[in-house]
Amino acid sequence: MTDTEHFVEIKHAQKSFGKLEVLKDISLNVARGQIVAIIGPSGSGKSTLLRAINDLDALTGGEIWLDGVQVNRDLPYRQYEKHINQMRQDIGMVFQHFNLFPHMTARDNVTMAPKLLKGLSKAEADALAEEQLDKVGMLERIDYYPSQLSGGQKQRVAIARALAMKPKLMLFDEATSALDPELVDEVNQVMKKLAEEHMTMIIVTHEMDFAASVCDRVLFMDKGVVVEEGPPSVVFKNPTKDRTREFLRKHLAGAK
Amino acid sequence: MDIELMQRVYPFFLQAAWVTIQLSVLTAILGLTCGALGAAMRLSRLAVFRFLGAAYVSVFRGTPALIQLFILYFGGPQVGIQLDAFEAGVIGLGVNVGAYMTETIRGAIISIPKGQREAARTLGLSRWQTFYNAILPQAARLMVRPLGVNLNMLIKSTALVAAISVVELTYTAQRYIGSTYKPFEMFLLAGLLYMIIIYATGRAVAWLDRRVQIN
Numbered sequence: 001m002t003d004t005e006h007f008v009e010i011k012h013a014q015k016s017f018g019k020l021e022v023l024k025d026i027s028l029n030v031a032r033g034q035i036v037a038i039i040g041p042s043g044s045g046k047s048t049l050l051r052a053i054n055d056l057d058a059l060t061g062g063e064i065w066l067d068g069v070q071v072n073r074d075l076p077y078r079q080y081e082k083h084i085n086q087m088r089q090d091i092g093m094v095f096q097h098f099n100l101f102p103h104m105t106a107r108d109n110v111t112m113a114p115k116l117l118k119g120l121s122k123a124e125a126d127a128l129a130e131e132q133l134d135k136v137g138m139l140e141r142i143d144y145y146p147s148q149l150s151g152g153q154k155q156r157v158a159i160a161r162a163l164a165m166k167p168k169l170m171l172f173d174e175a176t177s178a179l180d181p182e183l184v185d186e187v188n189q190v191m192k193k194l195a196e197e198h199m200t201m202i203i204v205t206h207e208m209d210f211a212a213s214v215c216d217r218v219l220f221m222d223k224g225v226v227v228e229e230g231p232p233s234v235v236f237k238n239p240t241k242d243r244t245r246e247f248l249r250k251h252l253a254g255a256k
Numbered sequence: 257m258d259i260e261l262m263q264r265v266y267p268f269f270l271q272a273a274w275v276t277i278q279l280s281v282l283t284a285i286l287g288l289t290c291g292a293l294g295a296a297m298r299l300s301r302l303a304v305f306r307f308l309g310a311a312y313v314s315v316f317r318g319t320p321a322l323i324q325l326f327i328l329y330f331g332g333p334q335v336g337i338q339l340d341a342f343e344a345g346v347i348g349l350g351v352n353v354g355a356y357m358t359e360t361i362r363g364a365i366i367s368i369p370k371g372q373r374e375a376a377r378t379l380g381l382s383r384w385q386t387f388y389n390a391i392l393p394q395a396a397r398l399m400v401r402p403l404g405v406n407l408n409m410l411i412k413s414t415a416l417v418a419a420i421s422v423v424e425l426t427y428t429a430q431r432y433i434g435s436t437y438k439p440f441e442m443f444l445l446a447g448l449l450y451m452i453i454i455y456a457t458g459r460a461v462a463w464l465d466r467r468v469q470i471n
Contacts, residue, residue: 054378056374056377056378081382081383085380085381085382086380088377088378088379088380089379089380091378092378093375093378095371095374095375097371099369099371099372099374099375100375101372101375101376101390101394102394103393103394103397112379112389112390113376113379113380113381116381116385116389117379117380117381158375161375161379162378162379165379165380
């Protein structure tokens with residue numbers, strides 16, 4: 001059943017909003033433990049592709065598979081809801097704007113889903129919150145509310161919240177784009193740590209340096225297609241396509 | 257101004273104020289129930305419920321509450337609805353204020369950023385779990401003040417049921433004018449008692465609002 005080479009499999013993903021086609025027949029395999037970065041200009045479809053993987057944005061065509069199970073199965077509404085809720089437990093997601101629950105402490109943010117979905121007792125949930133928050137260096141803020149945390153701290157709690165469900169796959173949607181520059185590194189460190197633990201990750205990012213240092217593969221997307229893909233050493237240093245070169249030149253110039 | 261007369265009739269006005277309070281409480285309970293149901297319909301996944309919710313709001317906000325009361329109380333018996341005046345008052349006003357509360361509740365719910373819903377769904381929570389655990393606790397805090405405004409409006413609109421002869425504050429004032437010919441004093445007294453009820457309610461709402469805010 002488990003095919004480590006095709007752990008995440010995207011087959012002919014297609015997505016339109018009315019007449020606008022934002023994903024045009026994209027196929028992609030991610031092996032277990034692999035870390036893939038998706039880069040590209042805004043409007044290229046990279047976030048839409050990421051959000052299609054856990055069906056936050058439903059595809060209009062194509063299939064998404066995770067660990068031998070199709071995510072976007074064609075089922076009647078009620079059955080599909082059950083199926084997708086189950087699938088999403090295995091797919092952690094981290095958002096640009098954190099989306100922590102403001103009415104809950106860091107602890108409750110982390111434990112809400114495991115308590116509801118896995119029936120953890122209070123003691124088990126507390127142990128889990130401590131473990132996950134410790135991992136992201138936020139243990140001493142366990143009883144703080146999001147409004148009492150900096151952006152970088154919020155994002156680390158958000159990562160702990162996703163990890164608490166013990167996902168098989170983590171999706172990062174521009175996790176550091178909304179952060180002040182000096183707070184980016186603490187989040188990158190956490191993501192690096194996950195990489196060292198061989199978490200399978202798909203990362204939409206604008207940070208080329210980080211992508212180059214952490215990822216096994218880089219996809220450059222533009223206008224709904226994958227223009228170029230390969231190891232970071234190739235895509236960043238010796239891109240074969242003009243569009244990639246142009247994007248990187250502009251982007252790196254803009255970043256300075 | 258005939259202060260002595262006011263002192264003499266004052267106990268009867270207090271009794272009437274108690275009726276106004278009972279009316280207000282029962283109407284508020286019914287209004288909140290209708291508001292919650294209305295909001296649930298307005299936000300439903302199914303178009304037929306959304307339509308019913310929208311129709312409810314536009315009918316009851318789009319016609320005078322007094323006409324609604326008259327239809328229910330005077331027109332009701334023609335179609336087999338027999339209610340005494342107090343019952344008709346509670347039901348008529350409750351369903352009416354429920355339409356306003358529908359929009360208040362719905363407004364609070366849809367003002368929660370969609371990232372909150374996405375974050376909860378992404379963790380694997382169902383639609384209902386997401387609503388109950390992530391959205392509602394935040395929306396409820398936003399509802400307190402605007403529902404307080406609805407409540408203020410409701411208390412004042414209980415005066416309308418004088419028109420179907422419920423013996424509440426306004427009706428009592430009118431009755432005493434009939435025997436004393438002192439409309440200034442009688443309406444002033446009624447107005448004062450309304451003010452006290454509304455002031456106390458306003459303070460209670462403000463207290464609740466402070467209590468539920470996050471930090």
